[in-house]
Amino acid sequence: MAKVVIVGAGFAGHYGALILQDALKGKGDHEITVINRHPKFTYIPSLVWVGVGQMKAEKTQFDLKPVYDKLGINFIVGSVTEVYPDDQKVKVEFKDGGSKEVEYDYLMIATGPYLNFEATEGLGPEKGHTSSICSPPHATETASKYLELVSRLEKGDRAKIVIGMGHGTATCQGAAFEYICNVHNDLVDRGLRDKVDILWLSNEPKLGDFGIDGLEAKRGSLIYTSEMMAEGLFYDYGIDYEIQTHVRKIDEKKIYTENLEGEFKEFEYDFAMLIPPFKAQPIKYIDKDGNDITSEICNPAGFVKVDANYGKPYEELDGPDWPKTYQNPKYKNIFAAGIAFAPPGPLSKPSKSPNGTLIGPAPPRTGYTAELSGKAAALNIAEMIQGNDPIHTASMAETPGLCVASMKNKIFGGMAATIAIYPVARNYAEYPEYGRDLDMCAAEIGMAGAWFKLALHYAFLYKLQAKPFWKLIP
Numbered sequence: 001m002a003k004v005v006i007v008g009a010g011f012a013g014h015y016g017a018l019i020l021q022d023a024l025k026g027k028g029d030h031e032i033t034v035i036n037r038h039p040k041f042t043y044i045p046s047l048v049w050v051g052v053g054q055m056k057a058e059k060t061q062f063d064l065k066p067v068y069d070k071l072g073i074n075f076i077v078g079s080v081t082e083v084y085p086d087d088q089k090v091k092v093e094f095k096d097g098g099s100k101e102v103e104y105d106y107l108m109i110a111t112g113p114y115l116n117f118e119a120t121e122g123l124g125p126e127k128g129h130t131s132s133i134c135s136p137p138h139a140t141e142t143a144s145k146y147l148e149l150v151s152r153l154e155k156g157d158r159a160k161i162v163i164g165m166g167h168g169t170a171t172c173q174g175a176a177f178e179y180i181c182n183v184h185n186d187l188v189d190r191g192l193r194d195k196v197d198i199l200w201l202s203n204e205p206k207l208g209d210f211g212i213d214g215l216e217a218k219r220g221s222l223i224y225t226s227e228m229m230a231e232g233l234f235y236d237y238g239i240d241y242e243i244q245t246h247v248r249k250i251d252e253k254k255i256y257t258e259n260l261e262g263e264f265k266e267f268e269y270d271f272a273m274l275i276p277p278f279k280a281q282p283i284k285y286i287d288k289d290g291n292d293i294t295s296e297i298c299n300p301a302g303f304v305k306v307d308a309n310y311g312k313p314y315e316e317l318d319g320p321d322w323p324k325t326y327q328n329p330k331y332k333n334i335f336a337a338g339i340a341f342a343p344p345g346p347l348s349k350p351s352k353s354p355n356g357t358l359i360g361p362a363p364p365r366t367g368y369t370a371e372l373s374g375k376a377a378a379l380n381i382a383e384m385i386q387g388n389d390p391i392h393t394a395s396m397a398e399t400p401g402l403c404v405a406s407m408k409n410k411i412f413g414g415m416a417a418t419i420a421i422y423p424v425a426r427n428y429a430e431y432p433e434y435g436r437d438l439d440m441c442a443a444e445i446g447m448a449g450a451w452f453k454l455a456l457h458y459a460f461l462y463k464l465q466a467k468p469f470w471k472l473i474p
């Protein structure tokens with residue numbers, strides 16, 4: 001009997017657990033245990049709508065326990081703080097101060113990001129002055145602040161809104177882009193847009209970069225880019241933008257920035273939603289002699305090293321360097337998936353200001369990538385349990401990315417940008433001209449995208465509750 005422990009029940013870990021349970025059906029009496037900090041799964045993409053007050057956070061969540069009970073998976077609500085790879089056990093801490101150890105034969109780390117608000121002075125809703133849509137409580141609080149601002153606008157006030165990235169190395173530009181578009185359209189619908197100046201503040205090297213080095217798509221004989229799309233949209237929406245920008249600090253009234261030219265600027269704001277940079281969840285790895293070996297297992301940001309080629313400069317990094325099986329090279333029974341795995345480098349070009357400040361998006365591992373890597377890791381664990389080598393792959397340089405960026409959440413008159421890329425990480429070894437197959441790339445804005453986005457919300461929540469025929473939903 002094999003014991004598998006999955007830490008984290010987000011897109012990577014929860015989907016990985018469903019896939020593993022299915023793969024091991026009828027193949028022996030194995031034990032799967034999922035350990036997650038919260039009792040609920042959150043469909044994070046819909047937090048964009050929570051942040052504008054158009055959806056309650058509860059609508060993005062479901063209880064994990066009934067799903068795991070149905071499938072015979074053990075579930076522990078707690079935080080893993082230490083991993084003992086030689087002794088094959090993890091330490092779980094509970095909210096009440098208690099703790100316990102859980103043994104494993106195979107371990108999947110799928111803990112997502114730690115929201116590193118501390119990286120920028122004054123950033124974030126807890127100790128700073130800005131809002132966030134990165135967790136259900138943050139998005140709920142953001143909605144109340146936004147609606148408070150709306151009532152001030154209704155009384156005749158004017159306001160400055162800043163939305164974007166809260167640090168020079170932050171990622172998840174797509175979420176902030178969705179939020180700025182939804183805020184714009186919500187204010188238009190309320191007849192208040194003319195009372196507000198909206199600014200997009202971002203570390204992207206180009207508008208429309210989204211941390212994925214932008215996108216090119218064929219339009220007849222023309223090549224249409226995500227830069228053209230974002231530029232056209234911001235022009236139509238009357239949104240100003242400052243890109244190639246690092247946020248240095250924030251106080252109650254102003255955001256202080258530095259850009260790639262080395263210029264220091266200040267922006268006044270009444271309401272700001274800025275995404276923090278991500279680092280890994282704080283988990284320590286300890287060997288059999290009690291030594292802290294975290295730096296051997298993880299990269300400096302704490303993300304778990306897997307089968308990638310690490311250490312290459314951006315210019316030399318290519319498709320074959322991206323991980324395929326998500327297996328840790330030192331401890332072969334440890335896998336990492338989703339945001340928790342260490343990428344070999346960024347997708348977008350990083351640069352330094354004349355003052356030496358690094359400005360460039362860290363590589364996103366989006367929901368779909370998280371699911372695919374969680375699935376590959378789970379199937380590889382199932383192979384190893386049966387005495388085989390890990391053969392299942394889901395390299396970001398060989399798999400597609402699909403992002404439906406909501407702009408206006410309405411059944412009639414809604415709008416979304418549907419962005420498809422293949423592959424996510426440019427792979428010049430395979431596609432010498434663009435690093436991507438342009439016949440498989442698309443960027444379209446329209447109402448169909450809004451329906452698709454809403455359908456994704458319900459389809460994912462259905463699939464991830466393992467309801468009948470869940471496996472048919474990709």
Ligand SMILES: Cc1cc2nc3c(=O)[nH]c(=O)nc-3n(C[C@H](O)[C@H](O)[C@H](O)COP(=O)(O)OP(=O)(O)OC[C@H]3O[C@@H](n4cnc5c(N)ncnc54)[C@H](O)[C@@H]3O)c2cc1C
Nearest residue numbers: 008010011012037044045079080111112175338339366367
């Ligand atoms: C506002 C927003 C909108 C987004 N929109 C999109 C979108 O439209 N499309 C898209 O593809 N992606 C989108 N993303 C990105 C997507 O949400 C992430 O890529 C995805 O959630 C990553 O999945 P994950 O499983 O790696 O991490 P998470 O989903 O963050 O899951 C990690 C889980 O691990 C748990 N955990 C953490 N540490 C521990 C610990 N020590 N012990 C136990 N449990 C722990 C956490 O509580 C959490 O449940 C969006 C992100 C944001 C913030």
